[in-house]
Amino acid sequence: MSMMHASGVKDAMTATAVPPTASLMRWVIAATLPGIATMSYFFGLGVISNVLLAAAFGIALEAAVLRLRKRPIRVTLNDSSALLTGVLLGTSLPPASPWWLVGVGMIAAIVVAKQLYGGLGHNPFNPAMVGYALLLVSFPTYMTLWAPPQEMLPNDLWAQITGTLPTAQLDSLSGATPLDAFKHKGDAVLASEFWAANPLPNGTLTAWRWVALAWLVGGVVLLAKRIISWHIPIAMLGSLVLLDTLFYLSDPSHFASPLFHLLTGATLFGAFFIATDPVSAATSQRGKLIYGAGIGALVIIIRTFGGYPDAVAFAVLLMNLCVPLLDIYSVPRPTGQQKASPGKPGEQP
Amino acid sequence: MSNAFDFPGGIYPPERKQRSNQSALIEAPLPRRVTLPLQQHSGQPAKPCVAQGNAVKVGSVIAKREGMVSSALHASISGTVSEVSTTQISIEGDGQDEWLRLPPLVWQNVEPHALLERLNESGIVGLGGAGFPTHIKARVVEQHTIHTLVINAAECEPYITADDLTLRHYANEVLEGAQIIAKLCGAQHIVIGIEDNKPEAIDALKQALTNSQPVPVELAVIATRYPSGGERQLIKKLLDLNVPSGGLPADVGVLCHNPGTLLAILHAVRDGQPLVSRVVTLTGEAITQPGNRWVRLGTSVRELLEQAGLNTPELHQVIQGGPMMGTPLLTLDTPVTKLTNCLIAATLEELPPPPAESPCIRCGECESVCPVALLPQQLHWYARAQDDAKLERYHLFDCIECGACSYVCPSHIPLVVDYREAKSRLRLQRIETAKAEHAKHRFEFRQARLAREEAEKQARKQARQAQQRRPSNTAATNSEKVDLRGLRIAHAAAKASVKKAEKTLARVAQEDPKQSLDDLEMQLATAQENLKAAELQLAQAREQQSNEESP
Numbered sequence: 031m032s033m034m035h036a037s038g039v040k041d042a043m044t045a046t047a048v049p050p051t052a053s054l055m056r057w058v059i060a061a062t063l064p065g066i067a068t069m070s071y072f073f074g075l076g077v078i079s080n081v082l083l084a085a086a087f088g089i090a091l092e093a094a095v096l097r098l099r100k101r102p103i104r105v106t107l108n109d110s111s112a113l114l115t116g117v118l119l120g121t122s123l124p125p126a127s128p129w130w131l132v133g134v135g136m137i138a139a140i141v142v143a144k145q146l147y148g149g150l151g152h153n154p155f156n157p158a159m160v161g162y163a164l165l166l167v168s169f170p171t172y173m174t175l176w177a178p179p180q181e182m183l184p185n186d187l188w189a190q191i192t193g194t195l196p197t198a199q200l201d202s203l204s205g206a207t208p209l210d211a212f213k214h215k216g217d218a219v220l221a222s223e224f225w226a227a228n229p230l231p232n233g234t235l236t237a238w239r240w241v242a243l244a245w246l247v248g249g250v251v252l253l254a255k256r257i258i259s260w261h262i263p264i265a266m267l268g269s270l271v272l273l274d275t276l277f278y279l280s281d282p283s284h285f286a287s288p289l290f291h292l293l294t295g296a297t298l299f300g301a302f303f304i305a306t307d308p309v310s311a312a313t314s315q316r317g318k319l320i321y322g323a324g325i326g327a328l329v330i331i332i333r334t335f336g337g338y339p340d341a342v343a344f345a346v347l348l349m350n351l352c353v354p355l356l357d358i359y360s361v362p363r364p365t366g367q368q369k370a371s372p373g374k375p376g377e378q379p
Numbered sequence: 380m381s382n383a384f385d386f387p388g389g390i391y392p393p394e395r396k397q398r399s400n401q402s403a404l405i406e407a408p409l410p411r412r413v414t415l416p417l418q419q420h421s422g423q424p425a426k427p428c429v430a431q432g433n434a435v436k437v438g439s440v441i442a443k444r445e446g447m448v449s450s451a452l453h454a455s456i457s458g459t460v461s462e463v464s465t466t467q468i469s470i471e472g473d474g475q476d477e478w479l480r481l482p483p484l485v486w487q488n489v490e491p492h493a494l495l496e497r498l499n500e501s502g503i504v505g506l507g508g509a510g511f512p513t514h515i516k517a518r519v520v521e522q523h524t525i526h527t528l529v530i531n532a533a534e535c536e537p538y539i540t541a542d543d544l545t546l547r548h549y550a551n552e553v554l555e556g557a558q559i560i561a562k563l564c565g566a567q568h569i570v571i572g573i574e575d576n577k578p579e580a581i582d583a584l585k586q587a588l589t590n591s592q593p594v595p596v597e598l599a600v601i602a603t604r605y606p607s608g609g610e611r612q613l614i615k616k617l618l619d620l621n622v623p624s625g626g627l628p629a630d631v632g633v634l635c636h637n638p639g640t641l642l643a644i645l646h647a648v649r650d651g652q653p654l655v656s657r658v659v660t661l662t663g664e665a666i667t668q669p670g671n672r673w674v675r676l677g678t679s680v681r682e683l684l685e686q687a688g689l690n691t692p693e694l695h696q697v698i699q700g701g702p703m704m705g706t707p708l709l710t711l712d713t714p715v716t717k718l719t720n721c722l723i724a725a726t727l728e729e730l731p732p733p734p735a736e737s738p739c740i741r742c743g744e745c746e747s748v749c750p751v752a753l754l755p756q757q758l759h760w761y762a763r764a765q766d767d768a769k770l771e772r773y774h775l776f777d778c779i780e781c782g783a784c785s786y787v788c789p790s791h792i793p794l795v796v797d798y799r800e801a802k803s804r805l806r807l808q809r810i811e812t813a814k815a816e817h818a819k820h821r822f823e824f825r826q827a828r829l830a831r832e833e834a835e836k837q838a839r840k841q842a843r844q845a846q847q848r849r850p851s852n853t854a855a856t857n858s859e860k861v862d863l864r865g866l867r868i869a870h871a872a873a874k875a876s877v878k879k880a881e882k883t884l885a886r887v888a889q890e891d892p893k894q895s896l897d898d899l900e901m902q903l904a905t906a907q908e909n910l911k912a913a914e915l916q917l918a919q920a921r922e923q924q925s926n927e928e929s930p
Contacts, residue, residue: 032782032795033725034392034537034702035733051789109737151738153791192845259743308742313756315746362752364777365386365611366624 055110057118057257058303061248066121068244069094072179072237076126079191081117083129087136088116095145111150111291115139118158118303122296122343124176126184128193131172135161155350156310159343166343176207178231208235209339212286216360220283235294242293249302258308261315263301265322266329270297273330291330300325300342310350317353317360324349384619386612388748389467389604390783391705391865392537394576399662400540402670404548404909407659408686409476413455413677415441419716420510421892421902422448427468433460436479438653441468444499446900447881448888450512450717451502455655455675467714470677481651486559488595492729494563494648501647502654502717507531507542507637509892510718513644516634517563522882528566528594529617530557532573532580533601533608536701539721541658542638544671546573546580549642550587554596556641559648561594562866564634569596572613576602605703606781610635612750617839624777627889639720641901659715663724665694674715681711684724695727702730703782733791745784745794751777755784759794762801767808770801776891778802806894817898824901827908834915845926864926866917873910880906 037050070077091111118134139161147153166173177184191196206214208230215224252258266334270291277285291297296304305311305325310320325345332341417424425442435441435454442452453870454460454470457477462469484497496533498514506509519525530553534542546553557569569592573581584598605613611622613635628635639658646652655676661813662669667688674683680697697708699719714723723730745755753774761769775798784794810817879904888896 032703032785032793033696033698033705033707033730034782034786035731035791036390036392036790037734038788039749050734050791051740054740054742054789105735105737112742113690118895137609149738151740259747308740311741312744313743314754318743357754357757361754361773362387362746363617364624364753364774365751366621366626366777368623 052109054257057255058252059110059114061251061257062117062121062303064244064247065241065303066117066242069121069125070182072233072241073125073177074180074182074184074187076124076184076187076190077121079187080123080125080127080132081120083127083132083191084120084123084136085113085116087133088112088119088140091136091140092145095141096149099149101147101149105223109150112144115144115161119161121299122158122162124173125312126177126187126190127172127175129191130193131165131169134168135165136160137161138164151309154353156304156307156346158307159304159346159350162343163347166338169287174210176210179233180250191265206230207339208238208290209333212290213333213339217284221286222283230308238295241291242298245298245302245334249298250269252302252306258302258306259315259318261313261318262305262322262325265319266301266305266326267292269323269326270330271326273327274334277330285334291333294344295333295340297329300329300346304342304346305349307338310346310353312353312356312360314357314360314362317356319351320356320360321353324352384616386607386609386615386750387752388750388783388785389606389612390748391603392605392786394603395537395662396540396543396576398664399538399660399669399671400543400579402668404544404658404671404673407674407678407683409472409474410456410675410678410680410682411472412461412469413472413742414467414469414516414677414714415452415455415677416678416714416716416727417442417452418466419452419676419718420450420504420512421650422446422450422512422888422896423591424466425449425452427463429460429463429468431460431463434458435460436477437655438479438481439652440500441470444512446896447884447903448512448515448896448900450504451500451653453502453653453655455677465831475929478652481647481653483651484648486562486648491563494559497648498644500653501643503640503643503647504654504717505637506639506643506717506720508704508718508720509887511892513640516889517560519581519629519634520564521878524632524634524716525566525629525634527570527618527634528557528561528564529566529614529628529633529635530571530638530641531608531610531613531635532571533613534577534722535574535590535605535608536703536705537605538662538723539660539701540662541660541671541720543577543580544660545638545658546577547583549638550583551590552645553641554584554587554590554592555649556643556645557596557636558593559644560634560636560641566634567594569594570617571596571598572607572617573598573600574607575600576603579796605783606750606779609750609779609781611779624774625890627886646693654717657715657717657719659683660721661724662721663697664726664729665690674691674719676717679711679716680708680713680715680719680722683715684711685720685910687724687930689724693726695725695730698723698725703786704780709759731794736792737790739790739792742789744787745826748783748787750781750783751779753778755794758801759792759797762797765801765804767801767805770805775801775805803893806891810895810898813898817901820898820901820905824905824908827905827912830907830910831915834912834919838915838919841922844921863917863920866913866920868912870913870917873906873913877903877906877910 089112093103096106118137139157143155143157143160144153186195209227271288274288274291278287313317328345328348329341332344394851419785423446427442427447430439436457440451441454444451456470456472457475458470458472461471495514503513532542560567601607601616614620614622614633622628623629639850643654656673658671659674660671698705699708700721739756741756749755757773758775780795782795884899884903
């Protein structure tokens, strides 16, 4: 029986001590701040309104369900996991999404994907991505309203959030994201021609790149603090770059470059903040590598051949599906055992 | 070379060894009264052989070995036996400290069986914590070839400094004890594995190693990392050998001993001194005079800590053993046993209870520190769900209960507690399923006992007849042709089955010290009864034959 615990001893070598679950969640939230700040800088305060709304929905919904499930509310809320789900979904939505959109997404995330499965630690799917995917397939009009870079306080911010903006005006907000634009360039247009035509509103590509780099900063912080292990992000980015390099080299005139895929869309955000959700990821180190690599490959495949411009949410959810299988087939070989895989049923250990 | 190989995982908890390794090893005051539990070793409890009121000296045998895997117990002070119960023997001291020693042996000159017998009668068990009877462990050569003896001086758990201080004071003696074991097991090579946080002990060993050693000794200083002192982990690290799952170090030709045990072995052989005292680390923030003491077995923990300046109001808990694998004591009125290597009188601040448990988030940190490369969080899952088939498939019984996973768990889940519960449940189940077998073995034992008694009766009858010197021709006509060859074969078979039963028992006892041995001990007893009966019959037949040949 272990009487010593990493979080209980003050003289422990801190480099090896993992913070307790609650502060783990808070560290991830803290690490999203550079990304959120950068996004707000380029896309306006609508980003922050998303995050605040989603976080508030997250806490309220979690408390409500815990009450129905007759579980301790305060202790559980204290682990900050609902808050984190809110922050992650909030940052994924187009800036200044209407409140009801955020609410529906959070119901799917917290009530369905998380609590109905048993709460923290029991959800097979990444809650934020369940919410996102549901919104994406149900409300495509709103989910593709990604405004081009704009000033901090857009004119219609309040009307957008309250959902009172006339539908006719919605289209005027829309601006294609780089991924979107490239996807719909049409087969006849060569990549070089596409870029030469300067297809995006001013500063769009730069804004996305800066945002991606801000997520990378947050991710590096998480890695350095040992909040996440390197396995999933490195495997995901590695397989993404590798696969896309193959495509790109085979036909540079039709496929986007690996750098484009790395620095646009949700690639880096997904690699460090979404795919690394430990609950819905594979657990063994080998499993994590396969899991991450799977996500990277799926992102490229869906982005290139699928119907959606970005693919992190679907890729993560699809790999979540594979986790039970990965957990069975990626068991490490225990010291002294002949085989890596678990023994056969009935076999003496 | 010592760092060339490595075991997976591991953690770096605070060492906190300075508190107890600053002062020299001294004798604790002689206790006025000792309480000696009959079970201070793995296997069967010892059987008392003294009665209330008997006078005993230090070293008098007070309880004998019962069954094969068991160990003798000796009085640790001189005085009078005040209580003999089913679980313990108490002795009221006379303050004289009179000794009863066995004759000294010169180990270089005596036969191995005499050395083994000395270990047996001295009640030596592994002092590192498992308490496995040393004479059984030494008999491993009967089935295995041993090439290397490993001296496990890693002492990787925080707080404990008993081996450190033992080596500082008795480096020569420990090495000599190792030579005795090397002689017994035929090892051609001795490796000392020691963590680099014990520079004084390392110096003492280097000093001692300048003397010539019959079997070459290598000093391997390894990096400090918990749990490098685990037998399998150390063997992997020093020799790059993997002890197979469910197997023993002997399976890869290695024997592992703790320095304290080797010192006790030397004392038993050279000085004829049975195991009546051991080195105990007294430490923790709640005592003012921490350090290491030679403590007589059976001394009360309370007495010992109070002599070390126990600050009772500050005391939160006393832990026997280390903070990672030890157990908190429920009461201080408990004796020091052969297994007590360390007593930590901890304050609340020093070892605070873990915060409330929260759900597992599958972060995998436990997996990255597991020295056996298990999947602790999967095991946790299955242990809570009581999914026994899955537990076995995920190798629950390979877990060494080192506590590294609990240490790092961000959700403060007491993983090892879960594993221990699951293991004992599975052990009980194994006994349940073997119940019919067990009944059969009991029946066989009874049959064997009756057969042996019958054979004895026959032997007595024959002896009487021989005394009466009956005319030989009547004897010859009465008995048919004696099947001497058949009896000899039966005798050899009986002998082999005793050996086989001993082998199985020794193996199972070492593989899983917590497994109940009743059934195996019974099978051994059956085989022994059969052997006795066969011996008697054979002797009888031989005599009869010789009578026939020389009428």
